[in-house]
Amino acid sequence: MTGRGGSPTTYPPDRVTAPVRRPRGDVWCEAAATPEFVALRRRLLRFVVPATVLFLLWFCLYLGLNAWTKDVLSVRVGGLPVVLLLALGQFASTFALTAAYNRYATRRLDPLAAVVRDRLEERAP
C-alpha cells in the first residue's frame, strides 16, 4: 500500500476507479477474532437457541395435546377449560421469555456489543 514501500503521494488513477477489493486482513475479520466478539456471539446464542427450542417444543406440545388429547383438554379446572389454560400458558411463556431476553440483552449483551462497536468505530473512551 501507499504508506509502505512506494511514495505516499497520490493514488494512481486506475486504482482510484478500480472496484474496492477487500484486503485479507480487513477490520471485520480482525473484530470477529477478538475474544469480546467471540464471547458476544456465544452469549447471544447461549440464550436464544435454548429459548427457541424451549418455546417451539412447548408450542408443539400445545398443538399435540390439542390434536390427540381432546378429552383431557376439555376438563374444566377452576371454571376454565384446560385447553384455554394451555393457550394462556403460551401467552405467559412468551411474555416471560420476552422480559427475560430484554433483561439478558441489557445486562450481558449490550456492554459487550458496545466494546466491539466502540473499538471498531475507534471512539475515544
Add this chain to the structure above:
Amino acid sequence: MTPVLPPAVGDPVLNVAVFAVFLLVVLVVVLRVSRSGATRSSYYAGGHGFTGPENGLALSGDFLSAATFLGIVGAVAVSGPDGFGYAVAAFVAWLLALFFVAELIRNTGRYTLADVLTVRLRERPVRAAAATSTVVISIMYLLAQLAGAGGLVALLLDVTDPAGQAVVIACVGGLMIVYVLIGGMTGTTWLQIAKATLLLATGAVMTAYVLGTHGLSLTRLLDAAAARHPAGDAVLRPGLLYGGGLLAQADLLSLAIGGVLGVAGLPHILMRFYTVPTARQARSSVTWAIWLIGGFFLLTLVLGYGAAALVGPERILAAPGGVNSAAPLLALEIGGEVGLALVSAIAFATILAVVAGLTITAAAAFAHDVYANLIRRGRATAAEEIRVARRATLVIGVLGTAGGVLANGQNIAFLVSLTFTAAASANLPTLLYSLFWRGFTSTGALWSMYGGLAVTVGLITVSPAVSGTPESMLPGIDIAVFPLTNPGLVSVPAGFLLGWLGSKLGGERPDAAAFARISVRAFSGAGVARPVPGDPSLPPPEGRHRRTPWRPARDRRDVGSPADDTDTGRISDGPIGLDDDRPAPSRPSAYPAPGPAGGTLPRRVPGAATGASGTGAFFRPATPVGAAVRDEPRERPAYGPRDARPHPGPGRR
C-alpha cells in the same frame, strides 16, 4: 332458525363519517410529517427516526390485519379454542423476530431485505432473488387484504352488489396510494400507529363491557357462550375446527408451522425494523409489539366468547361477511350504531394501514433493489430512485386494487396463511443462514429463496385450497394432488433444506471474510451510527433531514440520515446518523485504494497517507499509518464500567 336477518346493520352514513374523521386526522399528521420532502431514508424507512414504543405500536398496527382482528374474534365465537389457536401461533412467532431478526436486521440493513443479505452474499443474483420474494409475498398479501374488504363493505356499508363493492375497494386502494405517496414510510407509520391505538383502545373498552356484563368472571362468560352456542359445551373444547382425522391434524400443523416461522420473515414486518435508529430501539419495538399484540389477542379471546354470548353464532354466520362480522355485531350490541361505526372505521383503517405497509414494501423492493441496484447498477441518483419508488407505489397500488376488485367474492382466504408460509419458506431460511451459518453461500440463498417460493406456490396450486372441493377457489376443476390446504409442512423444511443443499452442492466456497463482516455488523451494530475506519465502503455524504411532526422532540427524532443519498444505499455505504458534534464530513473524491493482496496493513487511512487530511479525508486519521493498530484495542479494559454505559446512539443524546 329464523330466515336470514336483514344484513343492514348500523347506519352506513355514520360508519363512513367516523372513518372520514379518522382519515382526516391521519391526513393532517401525514401532511405535517411529509413537509420535509422525501429522501430515500424517509420514503423507505421513516428517516430511521422512530422510537421503539412508536415502532412497536406501528408493528402491531401493521401485523393486526383484518384477518387477525375480525377473523380471530369470529373464529373464537364460532369454533372456540380451535379458533384461538391461530392467535397463539401468530403470537408465539414474535419470539423469533425478537431473538433472531429485529436487532440483527437493524444492524445490517438499510431499506430492504436484500440490503441485509448482500452484506455477505453476491450482490446481483441475491438482490434479485430477495426482491422477487419480497414483491411476490407482499402482493399476495395485498390481494388477500383487498379482496377480503368486499365482505366488510357489504356488512358495514350495506353495499351488496359487486359494482358498489368494487367502488368502495377502489376508494380504499386509492386512499392508500395517496397516503403512501404523500407520507412515504413516515406517513404509513403514523397511519399504523393511529390505527393500532384506536384498535387497542376500542378492544379494551369492548372487553371491559363484555366482562362487566358477566360479573367480571371469565367462567360466567364461557358458560353464557356455551349456553348460546348451538354446539353447546363443545365451544369450550378443542375439536370444532380441527376435529377430523390425521389429515386435519396435519393441516393444522402445517398452518401452525407457517404461522410460527412466517412472522419473522414477512417483508413488511422486516421493513419496519429499519424505521428505528439502533438495535436497542429495534429490540424495544419488538418488545412493545409483543406486549401490545399479546394483550390484544387476549382481548380477542374475551371478545370472541362475548360475541358468542351476546350475539350468538347463528346471527354471526348469517350476517354478510360470515365469521368476520362477529366483532362488528358485538360492537353494535354494546355501543349501538356509534359502536358499530367505530369498529367499521377500525376495520377500514386496518385494511388501509396494512395495504399501505405492503405497498411501500413492494415499492421499495422494486425501486431500491430492482431499479437502482440491478437495472442502474447502483448509479441511479437518490432523486431518480425516489421517483421510481413513487411510480412503483402507484403501479403496485393500482394493480393490487384492481386485483382485489377482480378477486372480490372469490374464496382466496387461503392467501393470508399462504403469505406466512411463503415468508417462512423463502425468507426465514435465507435470513437465518446468512446471519448464523458460516458455510452459507449465494447459491444456497438462491436455492432457498426461489426454491422455497416455488415449492410453496406450486404446492398450493395443486392443493384443495385451489381446486377440487366446494370451498376451493376453483371448485369446477380438480387438480388437487397435494392433500393439505397449507403447504407449510413440506415447503418450510424444503426451504431450509434447499439452502443447505445449495451451499453444499453449489460449488461455491463460503466467503469467510464476508461472514465475519455480517456477523460483526449484526451482533455489535458497528457502522450503523458512525463510520468504521478501514471499512472499505463509501462514507456518508453531507446533509441532514428533518422529519418530525412535533418539532420539540428534538432529542430523539432529530436523527440525521446523511447516508440517504449514497449511491447504492447499502448499510455498508456508511452510517445512518452522525453525532452533532462532529461536522458532516466532506465527500472524498475517490475510494480508498485497496490494500495489497494478502497485505497485513490493518487500516487504511487515506487522508494521512496522502497528507491531505483536510480535504479528502473522511476517516479521521486516528493512528499513523503503519503503526501496530492491531494491538491497540487490547490496551483497553474490556469489561470496564465505562463500557457498560448505554451506547449513546443517534436516537438518544
